[in-house]
Amino acid sequence: MELKKDEEMKTLLWRKIFTGVSGTALAFLLATGVIHQQAIFSQENGTNTVQVNDPAKLTDEESKIVETVKTASEAVVSIGNMQKVSQYSGMSPFSGFQSHQYFMPDQKEKDLQLVAEGSGVIYKIEDGKAYIVTNHHVVDGADGLNVQLKNGQTVEGTLVGSDNLSDLAVLTIDASVATKALEFADSNKIQVGQTAIAIGSPMGKEFASSVTKGIISGVNRSVPVDTNGDHQADWDMNLLQTDAAINSGNSGGALINSAGQLIGINSSKLAKVGVEGMGFAIPSSDVVDIISQLESKGQVVRPALGISYTSLDVVHPDYRAQVMGLDEEDVNGAFITEVASGGAADKAGLKAYDLITAVDGQAVEKTNDLRKLLYQHQVGDTIKLKIRRGKEEMEVDVKLDSAISNEEANPLMSPEEEEETSPF
Template sequence: MSLFDDDFYSSRVSRRKNRWIQEDAKQSKVLRSKSNWSNMRVAVLSSTISAAAAVLLFGTLFYHGGDSSDKKTPAASSAVTATQTADPYEKTITAAAKVRPMVVSVINEQYALGGISSSTGDDSEAAEGQLQQVGVGSGVIFEKKDGKALIVTNYHVISGSERVEVTMTDGTSRVATIVGGDQITDLAVLQIDDKGIGDVAEFGESSKLRNGEWVMAIGSPLGLGDSLSSGIISKTTRMIPVSLNQDGNYDWEQEFIQIDTSINQGNSGGPLIDLDGRVVGINSMKIADIGVEGVGFAIPIDNAKPIIDSLIKYGVVKRPYLGVYTLDLDQYLAQQALTKPKDNMDVPNTGVDGSSVEPNAGVDGDTDSSSLSDAVDDTGIIIPDEVKDGVIVLEAVGPSQEAGLKFNDLITKLDKTPIGSTMELRKYLYEHKKIGDTIEITYYRDGEKQTVKLQLSEKSKDDD
């Protein structure tokens, strides 16, 4: 027998029902219904009463005795909305649709080497037609003001460019002006005409991110514009050493968000967004090596905001300027260990600065160094036994030169803080000092400890 083979699910009119509604002048309806009462009707009535009681009881418990007419409808609506918005697939689609129109491709154009006319000395005409694309990155429009739209991207995306071109999601291109850039934080701000540009991207709060949270990267990987990739946050805060000059020597340490979202060439400068469509980071780099998968990094937007503000206001990030070009002591010693001849007769007699150096010469030119506990290097640098870390001054300019620092001075402290590398020197300056502050430098010259105080200045364009 089918589940639906009964009167409750049939379109036919029951004979019992016909008999139930017939008029009988000689007998009341009450008596009639009693005489025709069946087990089925008893079961139906009992079920109905039980269901009604359950609904009333549930309503009382759920609304704590409140007025159901006031609370039922909003609660039901909220439950439906929560169920819909909790769907991660829908949220990725909604978030991507919100931000994608604001994401652009950033094209770095430079003059081709063959386009420069060295024979005539006039390269303006020859080079003008030889601009070529040397790199593609991404950017995101975050502000509109006074007929202009501002775009944030990576510094390395536009570094060395003669012209920067921006391609919108609709395929149109515009020439961009560089408002400012900062190599240390790898951020830059561009400006274009805001014609046809609607909304701008909303910045979120990277400090509220959690490990495992879903995020998406939008950009132009391999030049393929308007491309999406998704993943999770592997680590909200990861300190990564950076070589600013790309020479293999780490001279800065930067905070990143580590993600497993696919990041490829061309993604640099594009936004990392959360599932609410807010920019929480600027995609910056990935680790590309054999056996490495899903290790990408983005600059936290909370760290980027003050840099962006400074670039808009000044075109640069104003930082205290010491005026020294340095080499880490441990790096220097490693180089010396590799190049130092085994035979003392082959020790070179030329220092780093090209001056003549006598092998084993002491502080005052005394060739008998047996009484000295200081190590005399074959370049003329005297490194005391107690000194294990520091930075060697290769050139002193600006405030340092005015204070008397010279080539081969070995800096070991700033104020009372030990300095073991160029990275530590920079971090101390930028995190603990401001323009105009006084700083005390402890250094060794010819093996003797000295100190000097100087006032930190602002770096000018002539100091670059």
């Protein structure tokens, strides 16, 4: 009898716990809006039951977004960066298995392996090809490219051209597998607060066609980036800022407006402790200019001076004071360290250890400014540089060459030793 009483008490206790948990969970669902429709409660045999009058319905705004995303997603692809990885024979004395790090006497044929994944956007279907725009860093170093479409089909991609500085690249696939191409919006007309929807493959193709929604948080954001891999910012990119979640694998994917037009190519996010919701995309108007050059030339040809330069703050303070007559706090400008023989600067008479302080009257405060001002011009343009040579200031006209021709002219040629005192 005592055992039966204990069992009854346990049953009653569990019934109370279950009822309490169910009631709490239901209250949470109602409070958070998970259950939208009016519910009717009834008590039957001591238990609560819930009846929902009507199934949840989408608002007109939600229906529009759902249809927009469904259509736009057809043009967003996953891209696999395939690279040749050497396979070696030989046994490791430590594990008995093949070692790729220590003993490698016999190198076998290299196999293509997936080393990175990103996203891309089909923006044109023409002449039997579908054109895809993505980020340069998604395809960088690839020996082969795999493109996975919305329906899961995987095809081979062909790289047309890539540009490190803008972080953009173009590839093509056979047009027969493409069903949709996105049209570009004018990003110059984008306003802060308007809807922004990111579509891509965060963390790889396993999560392909993932969608996040937010707003445009800012326009014309100048974001310092490292373009040569030395972990130092050497270029300022003009980007759109959004709070739509952008994660690894989203790179190269679409940022669209509520009309389904492409307003940007997702590029990066600010990864910093305590910072959330700061993603960045390359504005569509900038994208159009770059990809047109990549389509026609396979590269972006930019003007160049044919110099190597650095920030003035790395120059020894004694040199700045004694040779240049500058105060210790005067660190503005681009300090020339090398001049390429036969390049634009060499032809104009510029020398190593000259300090460039302005281009066409616009001040050069940091080294990034020089590149930015330079790229506002075309190859063959003549610009006016304001320079400081020692304590003397002067203006010099320079006719710009192309960056390619300057590379061929050996931009790393050592400068003539014209100063008795080293600036470093």
